[in-house]
Amino acid sequence: MRAMVIDDSRAMRMILKRIVTKLNFEALEAGDGKEALDLLATLTEVPDLALIDWNMPNMNGLEFVTHVRADPRLREMTLVMVTTESEQSQIVRALAAGAHEYVIKPFTEGAMIEKLALLGLVPTGANS
C-alpha cells in the first residue's frame, strides 16, 4: 500500500509520514497540489491514499481533489483532507468535490488511524 502526503509544511509531512509508515504504507510526499499531480503523472502505480492539506501554494487541496476526481486513472485513490479549515460549509465542499474523509487539525495519531479504519485502509482496532 502507498500513501501520498501533500502539505506545504515539512513538519506536518513528517508527522503524517510517520503515521502512515507505522501502518505499513510506503510514503510519498509533495509540497502542494501541483507537485502532487506532477508526481502522480510519473507513477505507473497509483497510490492507495492521499492525505491532503487545504491551503497550499500553486494548487490548493480542493483543486487537487477536483483534478483527481476528473481523472479516471486516479479513480481508485482514497482522498482525505487534513486541514485547519473547520467550517461546516468547507467540509461539505470538500466532500462534494470528492474527498472521502476529512480530518480537522489538530488531530491525534489515534484519530487519524480511526479515520483510515473507517475507509477500510487499516483494520478496525489498529489503534488499540
Add this chain to the structure above:
Amino acid sequence: MTLSQSEFAYVSQLVRKEASIVLAPGKEYLVEARLIPVARVVGAPNVNEFLAELQRRPNPVNQRKIIDALTTNETSWFRDREPFAALTDVVLPELVKSRGPVRKLRFWSAASSSGQEAYSLAITMQEALPPGWSYEIMGTDISTVMVKRAETAEYSQVEVNRGLPASQLVQYFERAGAHWRITQQLRRNVSFRLMNLTTPLPPMQPFDVIFLRNVLIYFDVATKRTVLQNVARLLRPDGWLFLGAAETTIGIDDSYERVAAGRTSAYRVRNGVPAGAARRG
C-alpha cells in the same frame, strides 16, 4: 510529589466503596494525574494537602469530585464499529419484525461517559430505522460531570475527529463557536441521567438493546455479577446486550447466552420469550 501508600489506599477505598472500581497498586501515577486538576479547582496547594484535608474533614462534594475524576474515560464515535454494524445488519431487522405494532425501540448506553456512544446510537437509528419508527436512547453514568457534559452535547474539534465520518459530522452537528453541537433533531431522542450500575437500579421501562461496553473490566467478579443481574432485569426477554470486546458473561452470570451478531458477539437472556410473544408484554 508522589502519593503515599496511605493516600493511595484512601482514594482506592473511596472509589471502591462509591463506584465499585478496583484501583490496583501501581496506579498511583494515574490517581495523582487525575487529581491534580481537582486539587487546583478546590484551591488546595497540591494533591497531598487536598487528600489530607479530606481525610481530616470528609466532604461529600469533594469526594464526588474524586470519583468523577477517576471514572471518566476517553471515548470515541462508533467505538469499535462492529457492534454498530451488528445493530444495523442483525439486530434491527429482527426487532423491526417483532416490534411492528409498537414501532418504537428503546436503547440504553450504560456508562455513557461524555455521550459519544449514545449519540452514535442515535445517528445509527436515524439512518437505519424504517420511516414511521421512533426511538429513545438513555445514557447513564456514575459521574455527574459526564452526565452534564453529555447533555450539553458539545464536542471539541479533536473529539469530533475521533471515529466520526465527515459526512455525519456535517449532517448531525452544527457549529457552536469553536465546538460542534449535536443537532436538536438528534438530541430530542437522547437523555442522560446519573446512575450507579452496582446498586439497585431505579424502576425503568425495559430496553430492547443495552450497550454495556468496557464497563465490567473495571469491576471484580462479584460486582460484575451484580451489574449483569441488574441489567438483565431491564433487558426485554428478546433484547440484546452488547459488551466490550474483552468482556463476557461466561463464568459470571449463566442467565445470558452468547450469540453471534454479524462479525461480533452479543448476549441474550437464556430462555428469553420468543420475539413474537414479547410484544404482548
